[in-house]
Amino acid sequence: MLTMALLVTALQFGGMILYSFGFAAFIFHVLPPKDAGPVIRQAFPHFYLFVLATSVVGAALVAPARPLLAIVLALIAVTVLIARQVLMPAINRATDSQDRSRFKLLHGLSVAITLTHIGAAGWVLVQLGA
Structure with missing residues (x-):
């Protein structure tokens, strides 16, 4: 179970890094802002569902052996x-109403x-790998 939790958390961590620093930057580089x-x-609703799913699965897998790590992953799930x-x-709504300060x-x-x-998932990953 811990090996699966490690793999799911690694998937989550890598996916968040790729989306945040790769995909989003790439889209703004190759497409005009409009x-x-x-x-x-x-894309963001799918990103959030990915983080939610990997957090819940990771928390369930790690809970029996490492409850603190499960709590961290569960907190990621709740906040995402x-x-x-x-x-x-x-x-x-702020974008649609052109409220730049609120945006x-x-x-x-x-x-x-x-x-x-990302930091919390990275911490869980390090703990699982130790």
Whole structure:
């Protein structure tokens, strides 16, 4: 079970890194901003579902042997669900209404949450690998 938890957490960590620093940057590099924004908007719900699923599966796999790690993964799941259901729609509303200051604030919060998730998943990964 711990080996599977390690693999799922590695998938989560790598996927978050790839999406955040690879895919999103690539989309904004190859598409004009007016096209890149809608593409990213369509991709984010899937990103959040990926993080949610890997967090829940990882937490379930690691819980019997390492409850603290399961709690960290479960906290990622809860906070990504909030980000997907509450924060993302608020960011979209700010974009649609062209409220740049609100967008910057909410987007900054989204980035901080995602970086925290990456850090937490990385910590769990290191603990599982030790």
